[in-house]
Every structure is written in C-alpha cells, then in structure tokens.
Amino acid sequence: MTVVCLPDERARQLVGAVDGLTVVTWDGSGPEPPHLAETELLVGSYTRPALSPGQLAGLPRLRVLQVLSAGVDSWLQVLPPGVTLCNGRGVHGPSTAELAVALVLGQVRDLPRYARQQADQDWFDGPRESVCDQRVLIIGAGDIGSRIQSSLVALGAAVTLVGRAERPGVRSMEAVPALLPVQDVVVLAVPLTDQTRSLVDAEFLSRMKDRALVVNVGRGPTIVTDDLLAELRSGRLRAGLDVTDPEPLPKGHPLWSAPNLMLTPHVGGGSTGWPTRAYALVTAQLRRFAVGEPLLNVVT
C-alpha cells in the first residue's frame, strides 16, 4: 500500500482517486488518520503553517513533500534529509503577477490621488505618468516574473528580466547594480534564499532614480525594511508591497504610516480559483508518483 496525504477533504474531492495510491487527509491539526505514519507523499496545506519537525518525524517513510505555494522557505526549514521538495509553481503565478501589475499601475497612475479627488469631487486631470514611457526591471524570471513582463510589455513598457543565470532575454543578478540607475520601476518576484535575503538594502536603493518605484510580491525579507522606510519617508522613492518583514505587520509598525507606499496584506496568491489550479497540479503529480515518472516542479 502506497499512502499519500492530502491536507483536507476538499482536496480529496478535487483530486479524486488515483490508481495505486491510498489517500489519507491531515493538515497538521486535529486527530491523526489511520495509516498516516505510512505516508510517502505529503501535500502541505496552503492555508496552515508548515508541519513541525516533530510532526514530520512521525512520517518515517516520507519521500516527497508537495507544497502549494511558489515560495517554499517555511517548509525548507523543516524538510527532512532525503525528501524531495516540489513547489506550486503556476498555481498562484497568474494571481500574484496580477497583483504586482496592480501595484505598479496603482502607483504609476496615481490611483490613491484620484481616490482622494473622487472623495473631494475634484475633477483635476493634471500631469500624469505612464509605464509606456518607463523602464521596468523585474527581478525573478520564473512564472510570475515572466507574466508581469508580458503584461507590461503589452502596455508599452521597456522591461528587463533578471534571473539567477544569464540566458537569452534574461540578465543575471550580477547585472543589477549597473541596471538600477535607469529604472523607473523595480519589481521583486523572487523566493527567499540566501541570495535574495536583504538583497534590497540601503546601497541597492541608493542606486535607484529619484521617484522610482519598488514593488515586492515575493517575500518580505528580500527588502531591508528600515532602509526602505528611510527612502519612503524622505520622499525619494515610492513602493508597493504585498509582503513585508515582519509579517503580518503588527499595529503601530512604521510601515503602516509610511508615505509613498501602497500596502496589501500578502494577497498575491490564494485568489478564489486557486484550489482548482492547485489540485490539477497535485493530480498530475500523484499520477507521476504512482507510476514512478519524474515529478513536476522539483525544487530540491
């Protein structure tokens, strides 16, 4: 018997039966189901925290951990040795890319100003900027970054994509310092790794143009919060953040009241249609697992 564990009954319904696999459901809370200890492939819950090392130690036969988000940092910290980790590349990509574009356009087109004018019944058109006249640097050349690129290129922006390694159409991280001074917008769509933690610090920000915009839809700790705060408060830079460090942002944190900032509470992924996309991926993954085919979205 090959046991796989899905997070909940809704997941089981969306996945259906897969030949050769016995499905149990558990998300780390509540009583443990029969055969849980025999689990060989575990699908982590999208909405609950990662399992603890103690809980994972209770799954000695675990070989594959499937996560439903693109970022895997919280699970990577507890991953037992020898277990293959697969991420949810593509599940939240469209929705997260969309929020990045919403934050870019919201700031560039000054939607908060027009909201104030609407409240004041003030029809003032005045000068206005547009990304079609701007340069955009996207750091992160995965599904999310590529979608942001396509969406903004369609609107006329001049977009440069940056990935881990140089390849046609993608610049490497080493090129970033030289690219920064001419960018109007910098979008961060990278997972949290040793290379991306604190990537955007005072020095990085100091290379950016006056009035340039930083948008982050990846992970909060990619930006050094205090360094960004200084630039927002001086009015030199603008930002759009869907992720912060710390997160959730506690009441009274200075980011809440920072000027020149559009802030959303980590709502890039997880939009209404995500379970359909997530469990289509899980279904495909289970079929591959059952017959021993190479798995999709292997991170490590």
Add this chain to the structure above:
Amino acid sequence: MTVVCLPDERARQLVGAVDGLTVVTWDGSGPEPPHLAETELLVGSYTRPALSPGQLAGLPRLRVLQVLSAGVDSWLQVLPPGVTLCNGRGVHGPSTAELAVALVLGQVRDLPRYARQQADQDWFDGPRESVCDQRVLIIGAGDIGSRIQSSLVALGAAVTLVGRAERPGVRSMEAVPALLPVQDVVVLAVPLTDQTRSLVDAEFLSRMKDRALVVNVGRGPTIVTDDLLAELRSGRLRAGLDVTDPEPLPKGHPLWSAPNLMLTPHVGGGSTGWPTRAYALVTAQLRRFAVGEPLLNVVT
C-alpha cells in the same frame, strides 16, 4: 507654397523641417500667423477645444485635419465637407490601455479596500478574486483594446474581443448580448459614434452578472449615466470610469458619490511621453502629405 499648421512652437520643434512644406503655428487662440489662410493640413491641439466652424471657414484650402487623440468626436462635428480626417491612433493607446488595466485590476483586486485597511493598520487578507479566474469582454478591437487584451491574457484572464466586424479573433457587436451574461468584466474602448452612443443602457446592464465590473476608457456617452448609477447604487454592479457623461463632472453630480465606483478624471491618454509619440506620427504624416503618399490613420 504648401502651408501646414501645427498647434504650437513645441510641436514645431519636435517635428523639425519637412521638405516642401511651410509650417505655421496656431491653436485657435491668440493672433493668426501670416499665411494661416493658406493652410492645407491642420494639426489640431490635443489640449485645447476643437476649432469653431467659423475658424475652420477661414481655412478655405484645408484638405487634411490631423487630430492627436484616438477619439475624434469633437472635431467630426465641425469637419468641413471634403476634408480628410486622421486620428492619433497609437499616440495615447498604450497609456489609455494601461489605465483600463489599472481600473480593472484596481477593482478586481479591491485596492480601495486595502487602502482603507492600510489607514486602519488592519492586516486582514480574507477572500479575494483575481482576473485569472475571470472572463473579460473588451468592446473595441483597435490599438487600445488589443493592448488591454494582451496585458490581461498574460495574467491568465479569458478575454473576448469585440469589434465592428467579425474577423478571426474578434466577435461582432451583434454577439454582445449573448456574451454578456458570462462576463465578469466588460471594458469599453470604443470611440463615440451613432453605434456606440448609449450602447450601455439599462437593458445592456441587466444582462450582466451580479458583481460584474464595467470599465470605460472611451467616451462617457457610451454609457447611459442614470442607468449605470441605478446598478451601482443597488450594489449589483461595479464600475471603473475614466470618462463620464457629462464631462468634466460638476460638483454635486451623483456619480461622485456613487458606491462601487472607481473614478479617474479622463487621464487615460496625455501621459508624460505623449508629445514624442504624437509628433513622430505627425512627422511621418507630413512627409507622406508632402510627396502625395497615402496618409496614415484616415478616419473619414
């Protein structure tokens, strides 16, 4: 001597000299320059009203009127018989498409709600929708509509484009009533014509799904204001309007205080880089005019 009239000195500088043409500048205000009456091609000002019929009567040799906006309704009303009208297709297209996408994403991703939460220091993520799970109908298959389509398709939306005539990838206006009931978003990117005036009336709106979104970046009178107001006030529909009827919206007009509405004061085009794009088109057009080649962007 072939005289062409540009609106101002800035235009003259951006266009430069064109062999065979004598350039005068006038925008309908101020003293008339020498040789104005001999004008054969007139470039209308983007920022000032159309010339009056009396002013145009003073240009008896006028053969071509070049307008710098995509919409030509105000000039069409005064166009002397036999004069060729050319529009500014492409000049404001990227910027206007961008504002349409900004209004779609602003409403779908609920940016006004997150702005209120930011002011209240409230980190509440809650349920959220995404265009990647939605159907979008774009009425208007020109430069603006096509750019909106590409930008939203990159984000995963299922987009249907509607134009004047059916062609591959474009549905006709006749198909709209049957398409409406399944759309989450309807974007209007059409000029004002007999066909589009009052297109979106109570009956059109009644075919739309509950909570669907109407976005208009074309011309205000395409929507019957009172009919949309009724749907916004009942909470059944949402809207994002960059153009209104009347325009500018006077203080106290009920649209200002309508719920479920994101309103911008006709700022789709005219963004910072427009003169560069506009006078690149005018330069190309003058060269064609000087040598008798077919003109670009002929409307009528």
